[in-house]
Amino acid sequence: MNRLHIGPGNTYMPGWTNVDIFSNVRADIYSSALALPYEKETFDLIYASHVLEHFTRYFVLSALTHWRFLLKPGGILRLAVPDFEAICEYYTKNKDLKSITGLLYGGQDNYLNAHQVAFDRVTLIEILTKVGFSQILDWDWKQTDHSNFDDYSQAYLPHMDKKNGLLMSLNLEAIK
Numbered sequence: 001m002n003r004l005h006i007g008p009g010n011t012y013m014p015g016w017t018n019v020d021i022f023s024n025v026r027a028d029i030y031s032s033a034l035a036l037p038y039e040k041e042t043f044d045l046i047y048a049s050h051v052l053e054h055f056t057r058y059f060v061l062s063a064l065t066h067w068r069f070l071l072k073p074g075g076i077l078r079l080a081v082p083d084f085e086a087i088c089e090y091y092t093k094n095k096d097l098k099s100i101t102g103l104l105y106g107g108q109d110n111y112l113n114a115h116q117v118a119f120d121r122v123t124l125i126e127i128l129t130k131v132g133f134s135q136i137l138d139w140d141w142k143q144t145d146h147s148n149f150d151d152y153s154q155a156y157l158p159h160m161d162k163k164n165g166l167l168m169s170l171n172l173e174a175i176k
Contacts, residue, residue: 001044004070006033007051011151016047021112034063041072049080050152050169053115054106060117064131071176077128078139080153083170084118090157090166099157103168124172133174141171 005016012018012026019036020027031037033051046067055063067077082103091100106115119127125136141153156165 002042002072003045003047004036004038004043006036006046006048006067009151011049011149013146013149016146017043034059034066036066036070038070040069041075043070043075044072045076045078046071047078047146050082050155052079053081053117053119054112056116060127061131064127064133068131068133068176073176075176076173077133077176078144078171078173079124080141080151080169080171081119081124082115082152082155083168084120086166086168086170087118090168099159100168103155119170121170121172124170128172128174133176135175136172137174139171139173141169 003016005013005018008018008020008027009025018027019029019031021032023030052060052063071077087100087103104115107113128136141147153169153171155168156162157168158165
């Protein structure tokens with residue numbers, strides 16, 4: 001299986017092709033996620049955890065269209081993005097803006113590490129459908145072959161409380 005991991009940051013996954021724009025993290029290729037240097041229908045699975053929200057709303061469509069182009073027929077796009085509905089729920093219950101600031105705005109330690117858009121389930125499904133994906137379903141990080149790699153798809157509040165906390169990541173996958 002040919003698998004692409006877009007934006008690994010500090011979560012390099014052996015056995016995957018890891019692509020990041022930043023040369024200060026471990027990756028196999030350094031490239032923009034909007035212009036990945038691969039041929040049409042190269043990958044069976046593309047995984048992007050907390051990457052899509054870094055694009056403006058118009059570039060979200062470009063990114064998803066490009067990633068779909070890179071998938072083989074029947075290939076899977078697996079996404080994780082901050083879940084705006086969960087963020088609102090957490091804030092409403094706790095009135096704790098500090099804990100959700102990174103989910104809302106990104107790390108902001110460089111100009112690319114800022115969130116440009118927010119997603120909820122309905123909006124992300126609508127966008128994925130618009131660019132031609134089908135069979136859009138939730139995926140459970142505990143049931144993946146990359147569950148032992150702790151990335152933002154496993155983001156809970158309170159922080160790291162995976163047993164009692166609220167999952168702050170919207171995890172959807174779609175089929176080309």
